[in-house]
Amino acid sequence: MGDGKSGKAPAASAEVLDRLYATVLSRKGGDPESSYTAKLYSRGTAKIAQKVGEEAVEAILEAVRGDKAALAAESADLLYHLMVLWADAGLDPAEVWEKLGQREGTSGIDEKKARKS
Numbered sequence: 001m002g003d004g005k006s007g008k009a010p011a012a013s014a015e016v017l018d019r020l021y022a023t024v025l026s027r028k029g030g031d032p033e034s035s036y037t038a039k040l041y042s043r044g045t046a047k048i049a050q051k052v053g054e055e056a057v058e059a060i061l062e063a064v065r066g067d068k069a070a071l072a073a074e075s076a077d078l079l080y081h082l083m084v085l086w087a088d089a090g091l092d093p094a095e096v097w098e099k100l101g102q103r104e105g106t107s108g109i110d111e112k113k114a115r116k117s
């Protein structure tokens with residue numbers, strides 16, 4: 001993890017995401033002139049959703065191109081915009097973590113089979 005050049009230990013991923021969500025939430029009702037997040041909220045749900053889609057496409061394009069550094073940067077953009085979408089929708093990330101936790105140990109193949117029967 002990390003680029004090995006900054007000399008800074010990478011922060012634990014869950015902490016980074018929790019801090020990012022808290023920041024994103026704190027921008028609700030903020031000044032769109034000074035906060036990009038507040039600007040996104042002011043543009044509405046459809047615009048935020050569009051940004052998530054754009055960032056997802058940019059990430060997958062970099063994956064297909066095989067540019068790992070660009071994929072990391074686009075993935076960070078994607079996670080940030082997804083968190084803005086969650087905050088806009090009033091969805092607490094804990095609900096997402098819970099879903100992931102419930103799925104731990106269940107193969108995606110088995111889950112799909114169970115859905116079909």
Ligand SMILES: N=c1c2ncn([C@@H]3O[C@H](COP(=O)(O)OP(=O)(O)OP(=O)(O)O)[C@@H](O)[C@H]3O)c2ncn1[C@@H]1O[C@H](COP(=O)(O)O)[C@@H](O)[C@H]1O
Nearest residue numbers: 020023024027034035036037038039051054076077080081
């Ligand atoms: N993680 C991010 C983050 N990732 C990406 N971005 C911004 O997302 C934007 C994406 O660029 P684009 O060119 O796609 O967007 P755009 O051209 O402005 O939008 P459109 O023209 O497409 O509508 C850039 O302005 C990036 O700076 C982010 N902006 C903020 N954060 C986090 O949110 C915190 C609060 O930011 P503010 O709300 O700006 O204070 C920051 O401290 C960061 O931790």
